[in-house]
Amino acid sequence: MTITTFKLNLGPQHPSTHGVLRLILELEGEKILSCEPDVGYLHRGMEKMAERMSYIQYLPLVDRIDYLAGFFYSELYCRIVEKALNIELSQRVKFIRVIMLELNRIASHLLWIGAFLMDLGAISPYFYAFREREMILRYFEKLTGQRMMYNYFVFGGIRRDIGYIEDIEEILKILPVKLNDYERIITENPIFISRTKGKGILTKYTALNYSITGVNLRASGISYDVRNTDYLYEGLKYKPVVLYSCDAWARYKARILEIRESVTLIKQVIEYLKSCSPTEQKPISPLNLKLPEGNYYGEIEAPRGMASCYVESVGEDRPYRLKWRTGSYYSVNLLRKLLVGNYLNDAIAIAGSLDIILPEVDK
């Protein structure tokens, strides 16, 4: 009997590729011999557009780099402009931004939990996770007028002062209880454990070599979190979540623990906001905004790994060159290595556990 290999297209329409990821797999039976990701179905030319638009024109677009965690890219872009113009943010504005970022991180992780479990064939957690995410999105809609593309952070401040703090407190009260429910349904579920424990082992060396950052890196035992050195988080108590089993299960568990960590962060911030007066910092006027000549760099801990932005200005009203670094792009590149040697049915579980989102990959 001769053994032949064949190629299989996974995606771009496959439901568990979350949109538009295409993987070209070479199979021998059900065993994966090689994997080649094919991206670009969602390319919008974000970097080229930046060179054509003034700084304020580009700001609403930035949310769309990762539509599940728009606040992070908004913050990153505003941060660059503020750095270039030497704008100091007031403590209140900084902490309002922290609340938004952390709520956004929770919403993003919740969506991932739902989608990941659906990839594995469990339907109910999807609805549970979306129910809790809905609370957060409702709050965002109340405050910013938008459920996903917020455009709430502006250069030197925020568009309007925070309100409806009682809504956040309600969310924080409900969320830990629901997380306990998830853990009872998912974490201890024997089917879930057998599909994720020991699957998709990402060693420390491989993770660093493939430039994996964020939760995926911390689930491989390396405590690297940009929030430790982030000026927004100064004065807040925060403990990075580090797990050592390096498999898909660890990446799931790390996200659950991250949500709990975010909840404690938001609680600390709300304590502060209640004690300070609601004076609001006025954002700067974006008309005729020109950055001084030079290059500016900023990084942030986004839900899908470290994101960074590099802007080179020649003193015009638009960047000479703008470059985004997004976490998902490197996770897609990692699939070349991580899927090899596994079986096709595990491919979905492994790819899903990395939390890849395609608008971030294609930019």
Added chain:
Amino acid sequence: MNIGEFWNIFEGAELVENRIILKDDLHKALQFALENYSFNLLKDITAVEKRDKSIDLTYHLYSVENDEDLLITINVWNEAESVIDLFKSAIADENEIYDMFGIKFIGNEYLKRLYMPESWEGFPLRKDYIQSDERLAWDDDNNV
């Protein structure tokens, strides 16, 4: 980090602001930083086209152990040395730069059109890139 050793090993290397600017020997310099100073995370590679149409490639290295950043910049024209044998993440970065700027990385066999279709002509992030189809582009200077 004491970059003094860089002076000895790489001729013509200079320090401008926070980055080391190399004349040559890119691969050797990255290998040196990886092996001797444990700069084991290549955060990204940034390409910027200069006014004279040459490209500045900036390698942003990070050491997880020492929590340190290192920027290495090299000026290239159409070709550069690939570093995928040191950092596998460079497959992604180099491919993106090839697609957007048209730089060939010698030794990287994964290069292909990434975001753009296989048949696409031109490299979009070049400053002289002109799109012939005016339905797809606008030009402020010529009011197209």
